[in-house]
Structure formats: structure tokens, C-alpha cells
Amino acid sequence: MDSENLHRRLKKIIGQINAIDRMIDEDIPCEQILMQVNASKSALHKVGYIIVEGHLEHCVKEAINDGDADEALSDISTILEYYSRL
16 A cells, blocks of 8 residues: 555645635635535545555455455455445
């Protein structure tokens, strides 16, 4: 997993959230605030996707290579359950 990439993305999201907080205080129109909320949600969803992708590439692949298909399938199922909640 590319932790540097994830940290960079998360810092950007934190900046977006702080900007949303300021927008509320500055009485910015709701449509503009909601656009920023949606952009933040999309960015956070992408972070989740990158984490899932990394987990599949490393942990699940390793379990399969070690001959533990049941563990790999269980892992995939758990990840899909968590990720689908986002």
C-alpha cells in the first residue's frame, strides 16, 4: 500500500473539511457547501478504494499463495461488507 499517497489524500480531505467548516461560518450558500461535502465524500471513498485494492493485492494474495483459500475468501467478504457501507 502506498502510505505516502494515502497521507497526501487524507491531508487534502482534511483541508476540504476545514474549508466546509469555514464556509458554514461565512454563510456561504448551501449549494456550494453541499458541492464541497460531495467532493470530500468522493475523495474519502477513493481512499477507501485504494486501501481495499492494497489489501487485496497483498493480504488476500498472500493467503491464496499460502494455500489458505478459505481465509482469503473470508477476508474478501469482510472487506466487501465494510466497503459497501461507505
